[in-house]
Amino acid sequence: KQEVTQIPAALSVPEGENLVLNCSFTDSAIYNLQWFRQDPGKGLTSLLLIQSSQREQTSGRLNASLDKSSGRSTLYIAASQPGDSATYLCAVEGGGNKLTFGGGTRVLVKP
Amino acid sequence: ETGVTQSPTHLIKTRGQQVTLRCSSQSGHNTVSWYQQALGQGPQFIFQYYREEENGRGNFPPRFSGLQFPNYSSELNVNALELDDSALYLCASTPGRSTDTQYFGPGTRLTVL
Numbered sequence: 001k002q003e004v005t006q007i008p009a010a011l012s013v014p015e016g017e018n019l020v021l022n023c024s025f026t027d028s029a030i031y032n033l034q035w036f037r038q039d040p041g042k043g044l045t046s047l048l049l050i051q052s053s054q055r056e057q058t059s060g061r062l063n064a065s066l067d068k069s070s071g072r073s074t075l076y077i078a079a080s081q082p083g084d085s086a087t088y089l090c091a092v093e094g095g096g097n098k099l100t101f102g103g104g105t106r107v108l109v110k111p
Numbered sequence: 112e113t114g115v116t117q118s119p120t121h122l123i124k125t126r127g128q129q130v131t132l133r134c135s136s137q138s139g140h141n142t143v144s145w146y147q148q149a150l151g152q153g154p155q156f157i158f159q160y161y162r163e164e165e166n167g168r169g170n171f172p173p174r175f176s177g178l179q180f181p182n183y184s185s186e187l188n189v190n191a192l193e194l195d196d197s198a199l200y201l202c203a204s205t206p207g208r209s210t211d212t213q214y215f216g217p218g219t220r221l222t223v224l
Contacts, residue, residue, distance in 0.1 A: 004153070006153075034212065034213070036215075041199070041218075041220065042217060042218070043115075043117075043201055043215045043216050043217040043218045044154070044201065044203075044215040045215075046212045046213065046214070046215075049211075049212050089153055089154075091153075091154075096159065096166065096167055097142055097144060097159065097205050097213065098144065098156050098159060098167055098169075099144075099146075099154075099156060099203075099213065100156070101146075101153030101154050101155070102153050103151075103152055103153045104152075104153055
């Protein structure tokens, strides 16, 4: 059974600092890994999707890496801004579009 | 192109009642998945519908059931509500059985008293 873990559960940084969010998963047989952002009480916004054959994906200030063999992914957010404050969730797809999520990392960027 | 929509936004029910939640998938998407997100936790997969057929189910009891209609919109029904059913219910759509990005709706917040 796939298990996804995100550590730390919460993170507070001053504005301008780079953010590093970690995600680990137990079963390396995945199709892809996705990072999502969730604002309080809202739905999920997809940030990046990394296919199992890829090592990383980039979008603007966001960069996500994937190491399938070690069961790890890292999301980097450069030069954090107060608007980046949210919960970040990673999820792995083991097939059939069914996602297994981690518990999320709650990020606060202080002005 | 419209995104994924869900209704209602919020709902309050009492223990033992039944509830129906609705989801309209993104245009052109024939696969809809439902997730339950308890407060402070990540979403958990309930089930998925592909072309009106159930296509996989998570670890949820039979009182959680669903439907998908010919226009690919979907319903989640929960019978005999329990306090622990209080959560944010999310639906997500994809264009098919591909490994594409899933598009999530804004969710329905269900409170069971």
